[in-house]
Amino acid sequence: MVFLVSAMIYPCVSQTLRKGSGNGLKSSGYLRKAFVASLPVMAGYVFLGIAYGIAMQARGFRTGWSVLISIVVYGGSLQFAMIDPMATLMPFLTFALLCLLIQARHLFYGLTMLEPYNRAGIYKPYLIFALSDETYSLVCNGAPQGVSAEKWFAAVSGFDQLWWVTGTVLGAVLGSVIPMQWLTGIDFSMTALFIVIMTEQTMDAVKMWKVGNCTLTDVLFAPLIGFLGTLGSLLLAGKESFLLFAMAIILVGFFVRYRTEERGKAA
Amino acid sequence: MTAGNMLIYVLIASLTTFFVRVLPFLVFQGGRPVPHFVSWTGKNLPRAAMAMLVVYCLKDVQFTALPSWLPAILASLVTVVLHVRYRKMVLSICGGTAVYMALLHIL
Numbered sequence: 001m002v003f004l005v006s007a008m009i010y011p012c013v014s015q016t017l018r019k020g021s022g023n024g025l026k027s028s029g030y031l032r033k034a035f036v037a038s039l040p041v042m043a044g045y046v047f048l049g050i051a052y053g054i055a056m057q058a059r060g061f062r063t064g065w066s067v068l069i070s071i072v073v074y075g076g077s078l079q080f081a082m083i084d085p086m087a088t089l090m091p092f093l094t095f096a097l098l099c100l101l102i103q104a105r106h107l108f109y110g111l112t113m114l115e116p117y118n119r120a121g122i123y124k125p126y127l128i129f130a131l132s133d134e135t136y137s138l139v140c141n142g143a144p145q146g147v148s149a150e151k152w153f154a155a156v157s158g159f160d161q162l163w164w165v166t167g168t169v170l171g172a173v174l175g176s177v178i179p180m181q182w183l184t185g186i187d188f189s190m191t192a193l194f195i196v197i198m199t200e201q202t203m204d205a206v207k208m209w210k211v212g213n214c215t216l217t218d219v220l221f222a223p224l225i226g227f228l229g230t231l232g233s234l235l236l237a238g239k240e241s242f243l244l245f246a247m248a249i250i251l252v253g254f255f256v257r258y259r260t261e262e263r264g265k266a267a
Numbered sequence: 268m269t270a271g272n273m274l275i276y277v278l279i280a281s282l283t284t285f286f287v288r289v290l291p292f293l294v295f296q297g298g299r300p301v302p303h304f305v306s307w308t309g310k311n312l313p314r315a316a317m318a319m320l321v322v323y324c325l326k327d328v329q330f331t332a333l334p335s336w337l338p339a340i341l342a343s344l345v346t347v348v349l350h351v352r353y354r355k356m357v358l359s360i361c362g363g364t365a366v367y368m369a370l371l372h373i374l
Contacts, residue, residue: 047357051364065273072281079280081320086276095276099283102320105313106284110291111301117292128289185338185368191324192346192363198317199350199359205314222311226318239326243319250315258307 030147034155037144041134042163045076049167050174051189052079057175058183059087070168074161075132077197078102080190094244101247109136116142120150130157132164198223225253334374342367 049070056066061083069079081102085095109131110117116139117127127150131139135157143149175183205219229249233242295301325343329335346363353359 044356048360051360061273065277069277069280072277073284075280075284077320078284081323082276082280084323086273089272092275092279096279096283099280100287101312101316103284103287104308104316106287107291108306108310110288111295111306114291114295124292128292129285131288185371186364188339188342188367189360189364191321191339191343192360192367194317194320194324195343195346195363196350196356196359198314198321199347200354200356201314201317203351203354218311222314223318226315227322229315230319230322234322234326242326243323246319246322250312250319254308254311254315258304261307 030152031155033144033147034152035159037138037152038156038159038163041138041160044134045160045163046167046170048076048189048193049164049169050171051167051186051193052076053168053171053173054175054178054183055080055083055171055187055190057172058180058186059083061086063169063172063176066168066172067165070165071161074130074164075103075106076164077133077193080193083187083190094241097247098243101250105133106131109133109140112136112140116149116153120153123150123154127153127157130161132160135160221253221257225250225257229253334371338367338370338374341370 052070053063053066056069057063069082073079073082078099081098082095085098090098110128113127113131113136117124120127138156138160139153143152202219202223205214208214209216209219226246230242230246233245233249236242237245321343325339328339342363345366346359349362350356350359
């Protein structure tokens with residue numbers, strides 16, 4: 001964790017140092033471009049960060065914890081999803097598996113960024129650490145012309161995380177000022193976040209289906225096994241341990257589906 | 268809960284997240300091809316994981332008590348409709364949450 005924090009702070013510090021060392025015009029060029037590029041993320045991250053800070057406060061976690069988590073974990077959906085497990089003392093192993101499952105999509109962001117990030121030198125550790133959904137959406141098409149790519153990547157990643165941490169601090173402060181009874185139900189923002197991501201994913205999948213890039217089964221399989229597998233596990237295993245069962249069902253289902261699909265192609 | 272427990276949770280979340288983000292860079296050094304099952308799973312798993320999380324979030328809803336299930340179901344629907352219609356993340360989340368909080372207050 002200490003490594004992560006230092007890996008994160010280093011690029012910011014070195015950027016500031018460079019800026020002050022007579023190279024002002026060039027560095028402010030990439031910084032300004034990165035800042036402008038990060039503005040759409042700012043709106044979303046500050047708001048979600050506020051919702052996160054408030055949700056943590058409403059669950060009884062102090063400001064310091066919210067901010068620490070936004071700095072060293074830095075993954076929106078996991079940070080929301082881990083509030084309840086932390087409060088209810090989920091077993092560590094289940095918790096680790098839950099983290100891996102929620103974050104699994106990040107594997108594929110890395111796959112896109114292999115080449116540019118491998119050339120990013122000193123910035124590489126932080127760039128990998130800070131490759132969140134939103135940052136990925138900004139960097140996946142490459143850096144703009146005329147700026148140092150690795151510096152632009154680093155600055156975009158740094159700004160994005162800055163917006164996230166800023167939102168978290170604001171939310172934590174707001175959450176400690178606003179009377180708790182006004183906040184009843186605020187935790188639905190986390191449910192809404194997942195519903196929105198799921199809607200977004202489904203709309204993309206439906207678009208793929210409409211242009212004939214995949215079958216209807218491809219569109220429905222993943223959300224259905226996620227939904228029914230989890231619901232079934234909840235009914236059978238109860239609230240304490242159902243996630244573990246749900247994850248197992250999803251993975252087994254995926255494996256079976258993959259094998260059937262491959263066999264279908266071979267035939 | 269103790270601070271020690273919390274630190275362990277934070278450490279696990281931090282390390283697993285970094286692990287997942289760094290893994291492609293460790294495995295595919297030197298341009299090794301990505302196995303098909305890996306890219307297939309990566310393409311499809313996020314949608315299953317989000318459906319799982321939605322159910323997880325709604326696990327405390329009691330379907331025998333109207334003041335419990337009605338706000339959850341209605342607010343979820345509002346979130347989906349807002350998102351399909353306007354496709355603005357902040358609007359959909361704000362709208363859904365506002366409906367949920369208002370309904371909890373009324374019922």
